[in-house]
Amino acid sequence: MPTTATSQQTAVITGGAGFLGSHLTDRLLKEGIRVIAVDNLITGSLQNIAHLANHPDHSFIQHDVSNYISIDGPVDYVFNFDAAASPIDYLEMPIPTLKVGSLGTHNALGLAKAKGAVFLLASTSEIYGDPLVHPQTEDYWGNVNPIGPRGVYDEAKRFAEAMTMAYHRFHGVDTKIVRIFNTYGPRMRLNDGRVVPAFSSQAFRGEPLTIQGDGSQTRSFTYVADLIEGIWRLARSQEHEPVNIGNPHEMTIRQFAEEILKRIDTPSQMVFTPLPTDDPKQRRPDITKARRVLDWEPQVAFPEGISRTLTYFRDTLGDAARYPVRP
Numbered sequence: 001m002p003t004t005a006t007s008q009q010t011a012v013i014t015g016g017a018g019f020l021g022s023h024l025t026d027r028l029l030k031e032g033i034r035v036i037a038v039d040n041l042i043t044g045s046l047q048n049i050a051h052l053a054n055h056p057d058h059s060f061i062q063h064d065v066s067n068y069i070s071i072d073g074p075v076d077y078v079f080n081f082d083a084a085a086s087p088i089d090y091l092e093m094p095i096p097t098l099k100v101g102s103l104g105t106h107n108a109l110g111l112a113k114a115k116g117a118v119f120l121l122a123s124t125s126e127i128y129g130d131p132l133v134h135p136q137t138e139d140y141w142g143n144v145n146p147i148g149p150r151g152v153y154d155e156a157k158r159f160a161e162a163m164t165m166a167y168h169r170f171h172g173v174d175t176k177i178v179r180i181f182n183t184y185g186p187r188m189r190l191n192d193g194r195v196v197p198a199f200s201s202q203a204f205r206g207e208p209l210t211i212q213g214d215g216s217q218t219r220s221f222t223y224v225a226d227l228i229e230g231i232w233r234l235a236r237s238q239e240h241e242p243v244n245i246g247n248p249h250e251m252t253i254r255q256f257a258e259e260i261l262k263r264i265d266t267p268s269q270m271v272f273t274p275l276p277t278d279d280p281k282q283r284r285p286d287i288t289k290a291r292r293v294l295d296w297e298p299q300v301a302f303p304e305g306i307s308r309t310l311t312y313f314r315d316t317l318g319d320a321a322r323y324p325v326r327p
């Protein structure tokens with residue numbers, strides 16, 4: 001259980017130098033919580049937490065959570081946010097992806113059990129695979145190809161959910177599971193291959209936007225601040241079964257490319273490349289449950305979120321950003 005209000009709480013964030021882990025860190029520090037970030041820096045980056053280097057409540061441990069996690073002192077929350085969450089990363093690193101989702105989650109659950117901490121698993125809309133139910137509700141079991149190239153990520157996360165529920169039911173650990181839909185915002189890696197940084201950096205450089213397939217597949221993009229708010233509410237809730245957190249604003253990948261071309265003054269055009277195996281055709285969260293149990297819904301609309309994100313990408317690209325954001 002969390003310690004009393006008089007003593008400062010401590011959170012361990014696995015993947016604490018990643019895109020989501022670092023934003024969650026900022027939020028917890030604002031809440032007055034000490035944060036211990038654990039990250040092996042394979043997809044995370046010290047750049048994401050550089051602004052916290054002298055923060056008295058932040059510390060960093062470089063460690064691969066597929067191996068036993070050792071933390072001194074009391075811990076109130078364990079946030080399990082380590083993952084190679086981009087398709088190109090998990091295609092390149094299939095075995096570490098399976099290990100971090102399975103062994104890493106097991107170790108993080110063991111830590112939460114030993115410390116009596118709340119445990120929150122960062123799960124994913126990939127649980128639903130190429131969904132046959134639309135929009136996706138939490139009670140849909142999904143349509144995942146276990147032996148396809150995405151199976152290494154999807155099945156590891158499905159195992160992680162099963163393991164989390166087992167620790168809850170068998171060991172009585174206070175666990176939560178968030179199913180995260182496509183999230184975007186500052187600190188995404190420009191070269192992580194996902195569609196938001198990919199199209200943005202291509203447009204800034206004047207290169208063609210690589211649409212996979214005919215671009216009719218859909219995604220629903222959530223701005224990172226909205227996601228973090230939902231996660232923080234979930235961490236303090238009494239809900240133990242999975243909750244979708246995502247923005248139901250759905251668009252095709254082609255429409256997304258058009259939005260980027262509208263916002264960046266670039267000569268880039270669209271090119272069409274083969275659709276990756278098992279690429280989900282449609283994805284949109286049903287957030288009825290998040291509204292009901294967390295009183296949460298997204299606040300940042302796409303135009304505002306994408307403009308903040310483009311500013312970040314442009315600044316990160318520096319001189320490589322040959323074309324400007326339109327006024």
Ligand code: UDP
Pocket residue numbers: 086087182193194195196198199210211212213217219253275276279280
């Ligand atoms: N995509 C694309 N071009 C790219 C990268 C991605 O058309 O350069 C498509 C991809 O096929 C998928 C969607 O954009 O349909 C979202 O891909 P992403 O890798 O961002 O995440 P996913 O939702 O597939 O995990």
